[in-house]
Amino acid sequence: MRTQKCLTLFCLLFGIIASANAYVERDLLQKAADIPELKSVLLMDRQWVPYPDYTDRTAWEQFLGDYRNDYIKQGEKRLDYEWKVVKATDYIEYERSGNRRIMEDPFGSNNGAIADLVMAELAEGKGRFINQLINGVFQSCEMTSWVLSAHLSAQHSKRSLPDYKEDVIDLTAGDLGSLLSWTYYFFHTEFDKVNPVISERLRHELQKRILDTYMKEDRFWWMAFNYKPGTLVNNWNPWCNFNVLQCFLLLENDKEKLAEAVHRTMVSVDKFINYTHSDGACEEGPSYWGHAAGKMYDYLQLLYDGTGGKISLFDQPIIKNMGEYIARSYVGNGWVVNFADASAKGGGDAPIIFRYGKAVGSDVMMQYAAYLNSLSTRKSLSSGRDMFRTLQSLLYAKEMGEVEPSYQSPAYTWYPETEFCYMTNKAGFFLAAKGGYNNESHNHNDAGTFSLYSNTTPVFIDAGVGTYTRQTFSNERYTIWTMQSNYHNLPMINGVPQSFGSRYKATATSFDPKRMTFTANIATAYPEEAGVDKWVRSYTLNKNKGEVKIQDSFTLKELKEPNQVNFLTWGKIDVSSEGIVRIDVNGEKVELLYDKNTFTPSVETVALDDPRLSNVWGKEIYRLSLNAGKMVKSGTYTFTIKQNNK
Structure with missing residues (x-):
């Protein structure tokens, strides 16, 4: 009974009732292309990927530049990493005491190790990190679910223990799915040299947990396919759809299926853009901007790349307004205007702010990103398990470094x-x-x-x-x-x-x-x-x-x-x-x-x-x-x- 009450208020807060005046049926993505148009513009066989092949060592050294050794050093810390078991009682603890961390901490540690090993092997290219990467991949495949215990109420059982009979896509299942899709893309040939079953198993799990689940399920609240007036559509929508889009673009080789899947993500993300006010403010606050407007931008950038630039919303005023919110909410000295669950600390992630600003033609965002970057002491450009952001940050790093840092709060x-x-x-x-x-x-x-x-x-x-x-x-x-x-x-x-x-x-x-x-x-x-x-x-x-x-x-x-x-x-x-x-x-x-x-x-x-x-x-x-x-x-x-x- 208590679990059902928890789910009910979760829906009230994050999926059912919101301001009836918020939603405007813009449907910008659906107006940009239908399924037949998508079929004509989608780049197949990963032609859209702007990064070198794993075996092109010269290109990787140039791409990583001064960051190369930092990624290798970080990966070396994982060579003796002991992969952590997420126990059944860790999941159940969420129901017993409300503690999420007991399940999330070991799971997150494993996912972070995979990301570090991927970047280290891309940087070095000698196969030194492959065995540990295989361990991480195989352990992930052996898990019943990649969903957090706090989010497993989306199961039909409404319980916090994974049910082997069904798959759910939440934020973390999507994150790990996209990370493992990049892992498959870069290293499946190397895995095959050890044992073909590794790649086969990984590809199977990604198909079952992400691709098939996304195409056959309408019931996840964040999809908003069954939108009704007053429904709230928050950061979960672009975040999950961004991860799903990565998986499809990296794994699906059938143009018919790919076009159908991409269009399905467009219909869903339209709900988020429709829900957002045209003034572009993030009602969740600056801490969530990177997961809301920021993930929407990543999604739009990926869609732009995957269609050779044929599908783009970067000229739409609402998209620019959503981006500039993060700069205008900065007070100074690391403080931001925080409402709701947002923290008062943190000005945002400079690389994504820069990329977003460049896409929409916002000098405010690009100069603000350069300003944040000038204050940063980070030795590497890493976004943890978000491999797309890590690689995109590297892609734009030199260009961001050439922009004059500048920020002043407007009147x-x-x-x-x-x-x-x-x-x-x-x-x-x-x-x-x-x-x-x-x-x-x-x-x-x-x-x-x-x-x-x-x-x-x-x-x-x-x-x-x-x-x-x-x-x-x-x-x-x-x-x-x-x-x-x-x-x-x-x-x-x-x-x-x-x-x-x-x-x-x-x-x-x-x-x-x-x-x-x-x-x-x-x-x-x-x-x-x-x-x-x-x-x-x-x-x-x-x-x-x-x-x-x-x-x-x-x-x-x-x-x-x-x-x-x-x-x-x-x-x-x-x-x-x-x-x-x-x-x-x-x-x-x-x-x-x-x-x-x-x-x-x-x-x-x-x-x-x-x-x-x-x-x-x-x-x-x-x-x-x-x-x-x-x-x-x-x-x-x-x-x-x-x-x-x-």
Whole structure:
């Protein structure tokens, strides 16, 4: 029963109900080519592959350049690697305790070893890594499933132990499928010299688990073939389809079958592009951009290559907008604007941002990628088990290195459909606010919240999300504090926080670039028991001074409990002076001014025991609560945030 409840909320969060206004039937890919047209333009027999054959050692030395020895050294670390067994109880543990890592860690370690061995053998070409690669390939083939325990609810049994009677395609099955397809492409002849059964078995498993399963199944939610109004289509769609497309283009030799399969992926990916707002913002946040818009770009690039450039969406404005979101969401010094489950750290992967930018003709993206690259200390261009990204990064490395690094936050960026608003000023403030609704992908109940950075340092923050467990994607999700509106920069109205669901959303959102003001009515994000008729929140950024004014104008239907306005901050808080809250974040000092006759402040220290949070923020963050002393049916609260340079 509990497993079924988990699946139900997983569907609610990631596959069933979303904003009814999000979907527009553009069908750009299907309009670009039908199956007969595909048959006429598809490049067969892997003619589209832009990399040297394994045996062309001179070409590989030139292709890898200065990175060659790094790949060999990384592979040498795997020569004595002990391949890990993923035990049955590791899968079952997900049902017992909600722990995903006990299954994912050994599985991920094996997959990473395969990727390292592939690149090492391509770099050296002497056969030194072949035996270990065979061990990894054969062990993978012996596994019942390549799907994560947390995703096996897609089985008919709904259980977390793999069922030998059926195959499922999830993110990791697709990742491993594409990695092993590249392994087969480069090394099947070398495997045959040892024993032909190795390649035969690998080819069989790829056919059964990926190619046949994709063509015969419509039931996986991420495919969105049975799309209904309100269905959410998130990063799973382009990610899985990108992996599937690689497998087909590398393995399928029948043109009829290949055209049918490629077109099927086009129909599916169209659902993701249709779902995305034309403003291009990623509602899942920057951490997921590489898996959402980024995987969509990889898919489109692969489709472009596989058809000799005959099928391309790179001139479509929405595709460019989706790309530039990652650059515009960068604050500086490694910090990004994070909403939902996204982390506040990480500016994206420079090579894919560059490639995407080049494809769509975006100087913003290419210069931003060069900027990120100039800060990088990486010795190799590796994307782990994503072999396509690793090889593409190498293909474009020299060109990216020739671009002048440059990045400066624009004065403002407004996403009117997704309802994200970024504002910057001359004093070093970066203000990010959002409207939206409380059933976005990887949703937090956060309609109307904001983050504020002073000279790239986060001051008022969105904590992000902890390590994923069964609870994260279950009917217990909103018992987790990081998901709740009262641990975002939002009010508790009549003692009531925001609720989960598409009906709970910001309304009447607007942005005035002249006044640098973002406004939203967030009353509609609260349930009926909040007794609120109107709660209009506005954020105004002073263009020249380090000052932000926050105003809450409200009308309540009834009075139940005093209102509480919460602020989550990274810095130490001093509330010793009435009407002033002093915040110090690593020497960056900010003051929040409030009406001392209306509010009494209190501070909660939020200990961060989860490494996914503590790796970003350290051991603790703080929640400032301004507690109203009087209950009134209508009124206006005003808060001013100022830099304190004294």
